Amino acid sequence: MIGLFLSLLSWIGLSPVPLAAYLIGTTEPALKLLISILLGYPLGIIYNKYVREYKEYRNIYFIVTGLDIALYNFGLSFYHNVLPAVVIYLSTKLLGPGKHNAIITFIFNMTYLLVGYVLTESEDYDITWTMPHCVLTLKLIALSFDLWDGKKMLKGEKLSETNKKTALESTPQFPELIGFLYFPACFLVGPIFSFRRYLDFISDKFPIEKEAHSLEDQAMKRLVQGLSYLVAFQVGISVFSMKYMLSDEFWETSIIYRHFYSGLWAHFALYKYIACWLLTEASCIRFGLSYNGKKKTEMGEVSQWDGCNNIKLMRFEGATKFQHYIDSFNCNTNHFAAEYIYKRLKFLGNRNLSQFFTLFFLAVWHGTRSGYYVTFFNEFIIIYMEKELESIITKTEIYNKLWASNAKYLLYGLLKTYTIVFMGWSLIPFDVKVFSKWWRVYASLYFSGFMLFLPWALIYKPAVIKIVKMISPPSKEN
Incomplete structure (x- = not known):
């Protein structure tokens, strides 16, 4: 309940976040987002050490920690992320896992997201409830299509090999659905992953105990890479800025210089996303969600932890x-x-x-x-x-x-x-x-x-x- 504790400190005026944000030259919502992303790593350690052995508490752990992060970042607006989950759960129960359910899920979620953008979007980079909601939108749309594919498979219809890997033959239980949506490692900025992967993860189909050493090494590697790219991003934006590109001074430089400047600005601007994805991937690996089988090498079989990889560096x-x-x-x-x-x-x-x-x-x-x-x-x-x-x-x-x-x-x-x-x-x-x-x-x-x-x-x-x-x-x- 770290998020709740930090929210309480902010409410009584004792939170260090505003001052820290000012000192490093960022906004308070952006720093809260970074803190929440970094929380995923220790939450993964706690899960594997204390929670994983109790199967009945796994979904509860993900729901509680994910909601805690949502409350810390967005306050009571977190309900926006819950409502579409309730809708897809009810529509699947009423209509069944088929075409009509997939169409309704697609239209409802995209409409809800667009209305959210209209109500919250400004000219600046906004960190509101729509940020995790755009991730949840894709997860819910994919879930509805996977349910439809599962129905096709049961009927004997032909599916691609990729669709077979994600198709679902049974509808999710409500705690599983909410745990899937609020999974704390990547609730805020992704990456998205299939419900089939989530089920395999909580059903012990991934050999986390046997691969504990490999898991820890790969998670730490991604964590270090993520922090390195975060530092590179901070350095890059201190040198190349959009504010300068919008100034009259920028027009006074040569056309070649302007093109190279804008290109280097973009390269470092993308590091913001890369850093976030590397950090969230590190957390996903630390939980064990990213397991992706084994591959043969000259040194023998090695475990792959790229199931939630969002960037190929x-x-x-x-x-x-x-x-x-x-x-x-x-x-x-x-x-x-x-x-x-x-x-x-x-x-x-x-x-x-x-x-x-x-x-x-x-x-x-x-x-x-x-x-x-x-x-x-x-x-x-x-x-x-x-x-x-x-x-x-x-x-x-x-x-x-x-x-x-x-x-x-x-x-x-x-x-x-x-x-x-x-x-x-x-x-x-x-x-x-x-x-x-x-x-x-x-x-x-x-x-x-x-x-x-x-x-x-x-x-x-x-x-x-x-x-x-x-x-x-x-x-x-x-």
Whole structure:
């Protein structure tokens, strides 16, 4: 009940949090959020040492600790997160685990979330009950589809291998459902995980006792990485700031400098999310929720603890195209979008259309401000261009020769520069959110991203094809 204790200290005016937030240059809600995220690690230690042996108290422990964190951060507003859980529980009981239940769950949760955004959203980075609610929204939507998939499986209908792993043949008990939603390690900022994983975890299907040493090592590794990225984020934002990019002084610098500055700002801005995900993953591992089977190596079989992994660090830091960012960043949300939105839009008969609506869903899920929609539109046009350009140039002999020679280092440097610079371009609207701000920064960059990516199909693509045919015949492999 640490959250309750800290809330009491705040109520009587003895909380150290406001002063600490002032000293480190952040807001009180942001520091409370960080404290709550860090609490997940010791709660995992307590669970495995004192609670796990009592099966009947496991869900109760998760509910009590999760509600404690919710009360500390959002006060009585925590009820917003409980209500949708009650609705899906009742709708599943009344309608059964099928298509209609999935549709109602989708519409209700997205509507509730959007209304919450309208009532609470401002121009700043808001930490309100909508923050955990956007995570819960995806978990509940996925749960309703998993129940539907379970019904299909019982009828003998064919499912993909991925859907088979998450399909549910029975409806959740209410304590299990609330424990699943309020799981303290990742209630606030994710990552999301399937109800099937939660059931396996509380049903002792993960060999936590046998793998205690491996669990502790992997949890500590992620904890150290998370704290390191948190420090890097604090250092980065002290050097690269959005406030400066919105100033008149920024306009007085060269256009090249502005592009590189915005790119480096974005890279460090993303460290905020990476740090949070690494810290929550450390807590998930410490609980034992992240167990993901064993894999064979040269040293023998080793346990994997990446079941709640939300960031692939090496892929992210080494990215040379935007697809690498998508593959490595916010992995669980991307998996949700692929499995529960993109693949279920197959009836549209067009991959680009399915991708467009998937990105539109993600924009709506983030909020109502125009910046979210511009950022995901940027992702759509960039990925569209990258895929088509890559399919053209990788078939040429000169391309393969360059990557086989020492010129690959130069190519890597150019591609790395491209991804950093235009990640800045893409992320600016997401951060500032409102039209007047992102338009001002885009104007200072002369709308370079739109000039590069939007005309691809009509202007650049025909020119690239013509040039490729002139300078390089197709490679032997293609």
